[in-house]
Amino acid sequence: MSAAEIADIELVGVTKSYGGNVVVVDNVSLTVPRGEFVSILGPSGCGKTTTLNMIAGFHEPSSGEIRIRGRNQVGVPPEKRNIGLVFQNYALFPHMTVQENVAFGPKMKGQSKSETEEAVRSALKSVRLEGYESRYPKELSGGQQQRTALARAIAPRPSVLLLDEPLSNLDLKLREAMRIELKEVQQQLGMTFVYVTHDQEEAMSMSDRVVVMSDGVVAQEGRPSEIYQNPVSAFVADFIGKSNLLPVKQARDHDGRLTLTLGGGLSLVSERSGDIPANDITLCCIRPENVQLARKGASGENLLTGRVDKLVNLGAHAELWVDVSKDCLLKVQVPVRRLQGIEIGSHVDLLIESAAIQPLAH
Amino acid sequence: MSKLLSVGYWVFFSFILLFIALPMVVVLAASVSPTSHVTFEFWTWTLEWFGKLWTSKWLDPFILSAKIAAIVAVISGVLATLGAYAVAYEKCPGHDAIMSFLLSPLAVPQIVKGVAIVLFLSSAGLFRYLGTPGLIAGHIILTVPFAVRMIATSMYNFDKNLDRAARILGASWWQRIRYVLLPLIKPGIFSGMTFAFIISFNNVPLSLFLVRPGQSTLPITVINYFEYSLDPILAAVNVASLLFILAVIFLFERIGGFTVQIHGGSK
Numbered sequence: 339m340s341a342a343e344i345a346d347i348e349l350v351g352v353t354k355s356y357g358g359n360v361v362v363v364d365n366v367s368l369t370v371p372r373g374e375f376v377s378i379l380g381p382s383g384c385g386k387t388t389t390l391n392m393i394a395g396f397h398e399p400s401s402g403e404i405r406i407r408g409r410n411q412v413g414v415p416p417e418k419r420n421i422g423l424v425f426q427n428y429a430l431f432p433h434m435t436v437q438e439n440v441a442f443g444p445k446m447k448g449q450s451k452s453e454t455e456e457a458v459r460s461a462l463k464s465v466r467l468e469g470y471e472s473r474y475p476k477e478l479s480g481g482q483q484q485r486t487a488l489a490r491a492i493a494p495r496p497s498v499l500l501l502d503e504p505l506s507n508l509d510l511k512l513r514e515a516m517r518i519e520l521k522e523v524q525q526q527l528g529m530t531f532v533y534v535t536h537d538q539e540e541a542m543s544m545s546d547r548v549v550v551m552s553d554g555v556v557a558q559e560g561r562p563s564e565i566y567q568n569p570v571s572a573f574v575a576d577f578i579g580k581s582n583l584l585p586v587k588q589a590r591d592h593d594g595r596l597t598l599t600l601g602g603g604l605s606l607v608s609e610r611s612g613d614i615p616a617n618d619i620t621l622c623c624i625r626p627e628n629v630q631l632a633r634k635g636a637s638g639e640n641l642l643t644g645r646v647d648k649l650v651n652l653g654a655h656a657e658l659w660v661d662v663s664k665d666c667l668l669k670v671q672v673p674v675r676r677l678q679g680i681e682i683g684s685h686v687d688l689l690i691e692s693a694a695i696q697p698l699a700h
Numbered sequence: 701m702s703k704l705l706s707v708g709y710w711v712f713f714s715f716i717l718l719f720i721a722l723p724m725v726v727v728l729a730a731s732v733s734p735t736s737h738v739t740f741e742f743w744t745w746t747l748e749w750f751g752k753l754w755t756s757k758w759l760d761p762f763i764l765s766a767k768i769a770a771i772v773a774v775i776s777g778v779l780a781t782l783g784a785y786a787v788a789y790e791k792c793p794g795h796d797a798i799m800s801f802l803l804s805p806l807a808v809p810q811i812v813k814g815v816a817i818v819l820f821l822s823s824a825g826l827f828r829y830l831g832t833p834g835l836i837a838g839h840i841i842l843t844v845p846f847a848v849r850m851i852a853t854s855m856y857n858f859d860k861n862l863d864r865a866a867r868i869l870g871a872s873w874w875q876r877i878r879y880v881l882l883p884l885i886k887p888g889i890f891s892g893m894t895f896a897f898i899i900s901f902n903n904v905p906l907s908l909f910l911v912r913p914g915q916s917t918l919p920i921t922v923i924n925y926f927e928y929s930l931d932p933i934l935a936a937v938n939v940a941s942l943l944f945i946l947a948v949i950f951l952f953e954r955i956g957g958f959t960v961q962i963h964g965g966s967k
């Protein structure tokens with residue numbers, strides 16, 4: 339980020355603790371440039387909502403600093419922060435129509451009647467909810483309520499929009515459709531989005547950048563593909579997508595190529611020595627889709643043989659659990675058309691690209 | 701079996717309805733009784749007793765009672781809303797204890813309260829406040845706990861996220877109260893005020909101590925009259941006040957829309 343650009347949101351060493359000893363958010367630092375879609379992703383209870391509430395101003399951090407467009411926000415109440423927030427349960431005003439709900443923000447900010455009407459019209463247009471102005475929230479479907487909540491949050495044109503698991507109450511089909519719409523709205527408005535979710539697919543599909551949180555700390559931060567391909571820890575590898583995490587007994591470095599010795603006499607070669615010293619390597623991560631079925635009689639490195647223990651056909655592809663050694667079950671994802679002749683109990687040869695094996699320290 | 705149950709259910713249900721309605725039916729019949737001894741004759745009836753109510757003997761106490769009840773309802777509504785806000789909404793320190801304290805007058809018999817108020821007024825040299833001011837004050841003490849209860853319930857049910865949503869949209873404290881909290885707890889406030897009105901309008905035990913001679917509330921006037929005579933005019937008074945109260949409930953419901961609150965319906 340260039341110096342001229344002001345980050346929309348900056349968290350500097352933000353910590354939140356309750357009662358002095360329960361640390362819920364621990365020394366989180368985060369920079370969100372203007373117009374970026376950032377997701378905070380993590381399991382339940384990891385402190386996502388708490389972080390969002392601190393940005394919104396509902397909680398004050400115990401220590402650290404929060405800046406919005408360069409201005410320190412300590413002591414600034416939520417109503418003065420010019421931030422939008424979409425709640426998980428939408429929190430629509432039940433006694434107001436869609437029109438009144440969406441008009442609430444502009445009205446409270448003292449905009450004129452015509453400005454307010456214009457803001458409502460354009461917000462409802464952005465979320466494609468024209469024609470529902472006079473309905474009450476209880477007369478709307480879940481998806482329409484969701485759109486109303488989004489329209490209400492963007493109508494006052496906040497500098498930043500925070501979203502706390504906004505899609506988690508919708509069914510899968512609608513959730514997938516809304517992902518695309520949300521992203522479109524964000525790009526169309528050029529608004530900075532901070533999106534909290536525990537759904538990794540959501541985070542991966544919409545975000546410019548993902549911040550993975552675990553137990554109140556940032557476990558990893560980066561572009562979605564970066565995080566998927568180069569998880570820095572077993573936690574991230576496991577949380578984002580599916581993975582095989584295999585314990586490594588010993589690792590040796592030969593000019594950037596690592597030889598990993600696993601249990602049961604297995605040995606793999608990895609081309610990604612990375613920054614981790616060979617001595618610190620305790621695990622390696624292999625994505626199921628990076629394990630291929632090898633032709634019979636193939637030879638070379640990273641070739642494993644095993645017995646199919648479980649087989650789940652998922653339509654487009656199938657998942658195999660292959661027993662490659664006494665204590666090592668490898669998850670493998672193969673296209674269904676390659677399944678011919680393979681059933682539970684069959685012996686298969688597996689091939690793993692050396693570039694697809696990610697050594698991990700923890 | 702289930703048929704038998706359902707027959708039993710209806711029999712029982714009708715019995716209860718009858719039990720509730722019977723006194724009213726009797727009073728209604730008595731109020732149109734053709735003779736001054738209360739008699740029941742379906743074929744002859746008269747409205748003359750209602751006509752007799754249109755004298756200052758009955759109108760003055762009625763107006764006094766209605767006036768007191770209206771003032772009590774408004775003041776109780778305001779006080780109870782403020783109390784419920786602090787206790788149930790803001791959850792001020794010690795809110796549980798304060799809530800119990802606010803509700804505790806319910807446990808004190810009204811006679812005891814009446815004696816206490818009179819003793820207080822006389823020992824504090826405020827005896828001249830007997831009559832309307834004393835009645836209003838006494839009835840407020842009596843009705844506030846009921847009103848607090850009803851209003852606090854609607855505040856407990858209020859989704860705090862709505863307040864946060866309004867806040868992040870830029871609404872100040874007062875705007876949030878005005879546009880979000882009050883509209884949503886309005887049914888609670890109006891049901892609390894309705895209760896206060898009815899309790900005040902019908903009150904006997906407390907008013908007995910607080911009325912001053914020559915200036916009596918309607919229920920006290922009825923009781924005094926009853927000591928000397930039992931004629932259909934009493935029944936007519938009762939029917940008339942019943943109709944009045946129904947009208948008040950209807951009016952408050954139109955403004956406050958609280959049927960939902962009382963029936964817990966899903967509107």
Ligand SMILES: Nc1ncnc2c1ncn2[C@@H]1O[C@H](COP(=O)(O)OP(=O)(O)OP(=O)(O)O)[C@@H](O)[C@H]1O
Nearest residue numbers: 356360362380381382383384385386387388389536
């Ligand atoms: N007032 C509080 N006092 C003590 N601990 C709290 C308080 N509020 C939250 N916590 C704890 O902080 C942790 C993080 O909570 P938070 O709501 O931020 O989680 P989250 O990541 O949003 O989870 P979810 O995905 O379930 O919404 C939880 O373990 C919770 O128990």
Ligand SMILES: [Mg+2]
Nearest residue numbers: 386387388502
């Ligand atoms: Mg949460």
